[in-house]
Amino acid sequence: MGKESVKLVANNKKAYHDYFIDEKHEAGIELYGTEVKSVRMGKCSIKESFVRIEKGELFIYGMHISPYEKGNIFNKDPLRIRKLLMHKQEIRKLDSKLAEKGLTLVPLQVYFKGSLVKVELGLARGKKLYDKRQDIAKKDARREVERDYKMKLR
Numbered sequence: 001m002g003k004e005s006v007k008l009v010a011n012n013k014k015a016y017h018d019y020f021i022d023e024k025h026e027a028g029i030e031l032y033g034t035e036v037k038s039v040r041m042g043k044c045s046i047k048e049s050f051v052r053i054e055k056g057e058l059f060i061y062g063m064h065i066s067p068y069e070k071g072n073i074f075n076k077d078p079l080r081i082r083k084l085l086m087h088k089q090e091i092r093k094l095d096s097k098l099a100e101k102g103l104t105l106v107p108l109q110v111y112f113k114g115s116l117v118k119v120e121l122g123l124a125r126g127k128k129l130y131d132k133r134q135d136i137a138k139k140d141a142r143r144e145v146e147r148d149y150k151m152k153l154r
Contacts, residue, residue, distance in 0.1 A: 004114040010044045015106045017132065019124035024108065025094065027058060027119050028085035032076055034068040039117055041068075044110050051084065051105035051121055053095050058084035060107060060119065084119060094123065102126060 015021070031039070038044070043066035051060050060082050067078055086094075097103060108120045127135075 005112070007112040008109060009039055009042055009112065009117075010046050010110040012046045012049075012106070012108050014047055015108055015122060015124065017127075017135070019104070019106055019122070019126055020131075021106075021108070021122040021124050022103070023097075023123040025086070025090065025121045025123070026113075027121055029060070029110075029117050029119050030083040030085060031065075031117055035065050035076060036117060038065050038068040039110070040112075046107045046110055046119075049107050051107060053091060053098065053105075056088065056091060056095075058086055058091060058094075058105075060084055063107070063110075084121075097123060 045064040046060075046062075049060055049062035049064075051058060053059075062079065063082060064078050067076075094105065098105065102125050104124050104126070106122045106124045108122045110117065110119050112118070
């Protein structure tokens with residue numbers, strides 16, 4: 001088996017700021033031809049998107065894929081609800097974990113794995129305001145240490 005290349009298309013940095021990510025899962029995405037071409041050009045955003053399980057199927061809401069310039073009548077709605085592809089037993093496991101209090105499914109990144117478009121989903125727990133402040137304080141402290149270290153090297 002040859003190595004499959006992984007090319008990142010979209011990243012959701014806001015998810016890491018707003019949530020603690022407990023687990024990560026990979027899902028395929030059901031797209032039309034012009035949407036795939038648009039994703040290939042990097043015109044995809046998952047900043048405001050979220051995932052729901054309905055009737056044993058995964059759906060992603062709020063994922064924006066810009067219309068393909070040469071797609072004319074074949075272009076679909078950029079914000080349409082898209083179906084995610086995952087095995088039934090994986091979806092059932094996720095559904096049982098989502099029944100726990102405070103857990104949600106958040107898309108973390110969209111990427112190409114070989115020729116297929118994949119979405120990395122995170123099983124996430126919401127952060128409180130004080131958690132966010134602690135993270136910001138840690139980042140600032142690390143930045144200060146790195147700055148001091150660079151000064152010492154000069």
